[in-house]
Amino acid sequence: MNHPALIFLLFCISALLPPAYSAFISIGTNAIHFQDDTNSFVPIGLNIAWPPTNDAAVAVAYYESFFADLEANGGNFARVWLGPNLVDSFNPLALLRNNFTTPDETAATIVDGIVASAESHGVKILLTFDSFNGYCPSWASGNCKFDQSVFNANNGGPLNQYGGFVLFWSNQEAKKAFKDLLKFAAERWGESDAIFGWELFNEVDIAGQDLPTGFYDWHEEMAKYLRRVDNNRHLISESFGIVAGNKWIDGSDSFDFTSTHNYARTSRGPQIPDVAKSNANWAATKLDWYKKPTIIGEFGCDDTKKDADANFRHTLHAGVWSSLFQGGAGTGLSWFWNGSSMDDDFDREWFLKEFRLYKDFVDRLGGLIGDDKALGDIGFNSLDVHVLEGKHVDGFGIAGTEGGVSIAIAWLHDAKDTCESETPTREIQGGKIWLEQVPDGDWKVTFFNTDSGDITEVEVNSKGGLTVEVPTFVQDIAIIVSPVSMLVG
Numbered sequence: 256m257n258h259p260a261l262i263f264l265l266f267c268i269s270a271l272l273p274p275a276y277s278a279f280i281s282i283g284t285n286a287i288h289f290q291d292d293t294n295s296f297v298p299i300g301l302n303i304a305w306p307p308t309n310d311a312a313v314a315v316a317y318y319e320s321f322f323a324d325l326e327a328n329g330g331n332f333a334r335v336w337l338g339p340n341l342v343d344s345f346n347p348l349a350l351l352r353n354n355f356t357t358p359d360e361t362a363a364t365i366v367d368g369i370v371a372s373a374e375s376h377g378v379k380i381l382l383t384f385d386s387f388n389g390y391c392p393s394w395a396s397g398n399c400k401f402d403q404s405v406f407n408a409n410n411g412g413p414l415n416q417y418g419g420f421v422l423f424w425s426n427q428e429a430k431k432a433f434k435d436l437l438k439f440a441a442e443r444w445g446e447s448d449a450i451f452g453w454e455l456f457n458e459v460d461i462a463g464q465d466l467p468t469g470f471y472d473w474h475e476e477m478a479k480y481l482r483r484v485d486n487n488r489h490l491i492s493e494s495f496g497i498v499a500g501n502k503w504i505d506g507s508d509s510f511d512f513t514s515t516h517n518y519a520r521t522s523r524g525p526q527i528p529d530v531a532k533s534n535a536n537w538a539a540t541k542l543d544w545y546k547k548p549t550i551i552g553e554f555g556c557d558d559t560k561k562d563a564d565a566n567f568r569h570t571l572h573a574g575v576w577s578s579l580f581q582g583g584a585g586t587g588l589s590w591f592w593n594g595s596s597m598d599d600d601f602d603r604e605w606f607l608k609e610f611r612l613y614k615d616f617v618d619r620l621g622g623l624i625g626d627d628k629a630l631g632d633i634g635f636n637s638l639d640v641h642v643l644e645g646k647h648v649d650g651f652g653i654a655g656t657e658g659g660v661s662i663a664i665a666w667l668h669d670a671k672d673t674c675e676s677e678t679p680t681r682e683i684q685g686g687k688i689w690l691e692q693v694p695d696g697d698w699k700v701t702f703f704n705t706d707s708g709d710i711t712e713v714e715v716n717s718k719g720g721l722t723v724e725v726p727t728f729v730q731d732i733a734i735i736v737s738p739v740s741m742l743v744g
């Protein structure tokens with residue numbers, strides 16, 4: 256086997272063959288769900304935006320412990336920030352933290368450790384290059400820190416110290432530096448299938464409210480450049496503080512999926528504190544607007560109230576679950592409430608239980624679809640879930656058919672469960688629903704208790720939609736409708 260020609264031939268053959276298994280994430284043909292190669296990839300996780308320390312070993316251990324727990328409990332996803340790019344940024348992972356030209360090697364080394372840890376635990380990470388903070392004036396809000404930006408002339412950057420932040424999007428030196436940053440990351444971590452995708456900014460709209468010259472051109476130029484320097488075509492996205500996002504960026508072909516940040520600020524109106532409903536409705540709306548996969552990239556209760564979520568875990572439960580049933584690609588990704596009680600072990604256990612049960616549900620769904628199909632192969636449409644019996648219950652659903660596989664999922668939620676309510680204890684008994692678009696035929700209806708994982712199965716013959724009684728539940732219940740025989744469909 257030591258013959259150079261033979262080795263060269265083997266080399267040529269292996270270069271021609273596609274890799275046996277590619278775990279890089281792509282988008283299914285339905286333009287709703289993600290997959291790795293041919294398996295469904297349903298993101299199950301949360302934001303773990305930055306570590307609590309810049310001690311490299313401790314920072315990597317922090318992620319390692321989170322990722323190991325995720326893996327052991329069915330989780331597979333985290334959103335991790337590489338910014339804001341401020342001098343001595345509070346985020347130890349911020350790459351541009353000394354000057355605007357050279358990524359910091361200490362920060363990059365911590366990220367190396369995080370990527371390696373994610374790889375070893377089958378966790379995919381969405382890496383966010385920067386955050387709005389450096390590009391709005393410090394007098395505007397406590398979160399605006401242009402004074403500390405590495406691009407500020409006071410810190411050696413190219414942008415005038417007074418109003419220069421508006422020129423970030425068009426300044427040639429700043430653009431070149433940002434491209435170098437993208438290239439640095441693509442070269443350093445782009446070979447890893449632990450990278451789910453890239454996000455240019457956290458909540459970019461807060462930096463300038465879309466007004467500065469060059470804002471949109473900057474986005475096109477950066478996304479296209481990143482695509483060019485990333486050999487593995489990881490997905491690219493952008494995020495916004497405003498819940499509706501931005502139609503010129505979200506709608507652009509340069510961006511692969513959309514992300515919604517939804518905080519239930521009570522000041523925004525009486526319907527708002529219902530995180531379940533708003534996460535689900537925004538998923539449906541973004542899907543309808545852009546026909547590309549959508550995630551709830553951040554959510555929580557009123558972020559202007561300290562520790563609002565720590566008291567309202569039941570609402571986080573609803574936010575984790577709801578969006579999938581309106582075409583969201585995975586769990587809602589809760590904020591991680593750095594500095595609050597959400598970091599302690601009690602809360603982590605709570606999250607892990609959510610992920611375990613959600614994974615059970617997704618696996619059960621996958622089993623009903625069959626091994627040879629991914630969710631992304633199935634063209635889903637919205638399913639009207641009419642609650643015939645049961646007061647103050649909301650219903651959400653999607654249904655799809657492809658190549659002999661028919662499937663529907665639905666979710667019922669106690670509409671009285673909001674950020675402002677106590678943990679629901681109301682037993683919803685004698686419920687009955689009508690799933691309007693389910694074709695006539697014999698169906699298996701699987702009710703999944705999202706608190707215990709208990710299953711109740713019934714067979715129903717449908718005519719003019721499927722009508723079925725619902726087992727007693729508290730807060731919410733998930734439902735799968737599949738053919739009694741998989742050959743029917």
Ligand SMILES: *[C@@H]1O[C@H](CO)[C@@H](O)[C@H](O)[C@H]1NC(C)=O
Pocket residue numbers: 306307308345593594595598
């Ligand atoms: C939260 O982040 C701050 C920096 O903003 C850091 O000093 C603190 O240690 C972090 N706390 C936790 C519990 O992660």
Ligand SMILES: *[C@@H]1O[C@H](CO)[C@@H](O)[C@H](O)[C@H]1NC(C)=O
Pocket residue numbers: 353354356357358359360
């Ligand atoms: C920028 O910071 C890096 C360290 O991160 C340093 O090596 C480099 O010399 C600095 N460049 C300038 C122009 O100060």
